[in-house]
Amino acid sequence: MTTQRQTARIAIVTVSDRASRGEYEDKGGPGAESWLRDVVTSPMQIVRHIVPDGREAVAARLRELVEGGADLILVTGGTGPAPRDQTPEAVADVAEKELPGFGEEMRRASLAEVPTAILSRQTAVIRDATLIITLPGKPAAIATCLNAVFAAVPYCLDLIGAARIETDPARIKAFRPKSA
Ligand SMILES: Nc1ncnc2c1ncn2[C@@H]1O[C@H](COP(=O)(O)OP(=O)(O)OP(=O)(O)O)[C@@H](O)[C@H]1O
Numbered sequence: 491m492t493t494q495r496q497t498a499r500i501a502i503v504t505v506s507d508r509a510s511r512g513e514y515e516d517k518g519g520p521g522a523e524s525w526l527r528d529v530v531t532s533p534m535q536i537v538r539h540i541v542p543d544g545r546e547a548v549a550a551r552l553r554e555l556v557e558g559g560a561d562l563i564l565v566t567g568g569t570g571p572a573p574r575d576q577t578p579e580a581v582a583d584v585a586e587k588e589l590p591g592f593g594e595e596m597r598r599a600s601l602a603e604v605p606t607a608i609l610s611r612q613t614a615v616i617r618d619a620t621l622i623i624t625l626p627g628k629p630a631a632i633a634t635c636l637n638a639v640f641a642a643v644p645y646c647l648d649l650i651g652a653a654r655i656e657t658d659p660a661r662i663k664a665f666r667p668k669s670a
């Protein structure tokens with residue numbers, strides 16, 4: 491068995507025309523970072539990026555981050571049905587495998603809070619040894635969605651050959667079937 495890297499490289503990408511132009515302060519990226527710092531107890535390096543909406547811009551940034559060795563990328567924003575919302579198309583452009591269960595479960599959890607959660611086309615995909623999870627842009631959606639799916643993320647990273655991460659079981663109990 492190969493030894494897994496111990497420091498996880500995590501990128502958070504905010505997709506927002508207005509946040510990228512500085513018209514409002516990005517609350518989604520910092521929100522995702524503080525959620526991870528509360529939940530993940532193993533070493534990690536987190537970098538944050540802000541990009542405008544758009545298929546090419548988002549896909550290009552995702553390719554760069556995967557090539558740079560990211561283990562996990564959280565993308566927030568641009569998952570809805572409006573013309574500029576093209577994050578799912580960008581993610582599909584870089585995907586090698588889709589994990590549709592992530593989107594199903596995140597929407598299910600969000601629908602308990604807001605009926606318009608059905609408008610989000612959020613999903614998760616794998617490219618190389620990177621897991622990419624997309625989240626809605628509304629900052630309040632981030633914790634709802636990560637709480638809904640994160641128990642499966644450490645084992646997914648194990649399976650794709652990414653870094654090993656541990657979580658605070660009081661927040662999220664990571665489920666690893668082989669050690670359960
Ligand atoms: N990163 C963010 N930081 C703070 N607030 C946000 C962020 N993303 C979205 N929001 C808030 O949620 C609302 C709906 O999000 P949505 O992603 O649909 O925005 P949008 O209308 O596409 O605009 P933009 O792409 O310029 O952020 C926004 O109008 C904004 O109030």
Ligand SMILES: Nc1nc2c(c(=O)[nH]1)N[C@H]1C(S)=C(S)[C@@H](COP(=O)(O)O)O[C@H]1N2
Pocket residue numbers: 566567568569570571575599600601603604606607608609610611625626627628630631632634635
């Ligand atoms: N938990 C949660 N999910 C949510 C929402 C929300 O407020 N909370 N907003 C919804 C709305 S109104 C839209 S349009 C979609 C897509 O948002 P995005 O384009 O910012 O990604 O996410 C949906 N999912």
